[in-house]
Amino acid sequence: MGLAQRIQEAWNKQSQWLVLLRPLSCLYGCGFQLNKQLYLSGLKKVYQAPVPVMVIGNITVGGSGKTPLLIQLVKYLQQHQVRVGVISRGYGGTGPFPALVLPDSPANVVGDEPCLIVQNTHVPMAVGSNRQQAIELLLKHHQLDLIISDDGLQHWALARQLEWIVLDNNRGLGNQKLLPEGFLREPVSRLQKSTVIEHSAQPTSKMHMHLQVGEPYLLNTNSDDLPAFDLKQKFHVVVGIGYPKRFYDSLNSIGVTNIQAHEFADHYAYELSDLQFEDAAPIITTEKDAVKIKKLLQQHAAQLQREIWVLPVEAVLSTACYTTLEHQLQQLNIHITKV
Template sequence: MSLEQAWYRSSRWCWLLLPLSWLFAVVAAARRYAYQQGWLRSESLPVPVLVVGNISVGGTGKTPFTLWLCRWLQQQGYRPGIISRGYGARITDPVVVSPDHTAAEVGDEPLLLARQSGCPVVVCPDRLAAGRALLAAQRCDLIISDDGLQHYRLQRSFEVVLIDGQRGFGNGFLLPAGPLREPVSRLNSADLVIANSGSHPLAQGKMSLKVQAVRPLLADDAQAETVLPTSSAVHLLAAIGNPERFAITVQQAGYSIAERFFFPDHHDFTEQELLSLPTPLLMTAKDAVKCQAFAKAGWFYLEVEAELDRESQQQLAAWLAAHCPKTELP
């Protein structure tokens, strides 16, 4: 059993890690308090910053939500930009993400966002530097900080926290005994808490993932015009925070699952380790950007789109009207 599996099951050996969790809690609380008191310096950007994050390790649906948010903001007449850490990439200075980048260069999630959001994306572990670089390169009137909830050096205008509506917070312990980056009480200070693919008593809103299409990785292949029938038995490939949610989505779309090949989140796939996998192989869009360069016939990815409940949209719209007046950008 992996450590992550233990977090979401009744595993008594997690209790052995509790002293480290208490230490982690003290350090995390002290760090946040230091920023609140001004002992550690935080800085603002000249445009509003909307943070999308979570308090737990693993997938909560931040990427599909961010894609939804970008499209929704554009429909409202805004010109948002995205900043992200670029997890897994060796980045020290801000990089403006191009669709031609590889996931190894800029991270899988930022690359997916750059290809699908229609918004400029800049990656850097220092979100403040990323935001400055974004504004220097592009005319944006609002910045979305992807997975930036714990990056307190950058001041924020609005916080959206996503919860896994299926797994919740596991055993409720902080790292390393549990999956939490911050205690559940942190939700009290967030502006909007949304449960993904389920419900949660601490969430004000709900998000669901709807299947849009199944697409081949080889766009110029003859299979590009072939629809993978929903009666097909597929082999799943995923390296995301909650692969079981992916499996459930695939089954809800009408497919049966023959085998599952699940890897740790953000796993950097190589051509060699996937050569012998059976087809049809169905993966997530986030994994597809890592496998595109060595894709084979019979490899597909599931395109999903987030849907947000009306009440959450109304809350976002009210905040925008009050704090983000539209500006005429050239």
């Protein structure tokens, strides 16, 4: 287990030894605030895009359900005739950046989450650490009413008109300490300045979402005789996301309990050896991991004969989320077309 995974585990357990990292958290907090003030004061340049920008992010490290939320919002906006585009840092991709993301773009080039977003929505999307360059590339090829930034909540170089923060109640805020003593990127007070979406199956606020598990599907479908999904059999769970427990809970919700877990770092670049095990039990994984595993499957089909199943999830938003979005967009002179 690497250092990053050990710290992640300590965060989840709220281990006592994390207090030893408090001096580093103080340095992080001071550096973060200084950088933020440099942008707010105008000493550092802030890019104002020619179309409104909406940032969807979180104040925690690790998964919060942000990507499923973004995908659902994009689908909703597309259905209501809003010309929406998406930008992202393209974490895990090698570039070159900025780059447009197409349905057949390799995950190792543009990043796994951008691939997942475009494959699910076919939305115009550009990636790159320089958000201004990504936006300019996107607008060079598309006429848009709204740009959604996948993450980038703490990217102060990008001006934004709307901010939605996803707060996963299953994970909470941990010990409420900044990195690295805790898993907060910003103080808890940041939640008071943006629209907060509570990610919970038992929400306490009107603005909430939960993940609905879909039907598992087979990633390797070359055979004419496709096997049925047997939830009682043993599975090798291959997972490389920010908060693996959420995926285990999803598996448990459909009755998959006989599992052997193989956890990898978020955005992990899989190799063939990562998917080879002593027995012939099938693999089950997330859609985010599947966009990378699919490439390995295409390259090494002969060595990957075992079944590889994918468990999809979809964000289900409360009515208040859509009502609030419509109101916020009207303030920006972007109107939802009723269908």
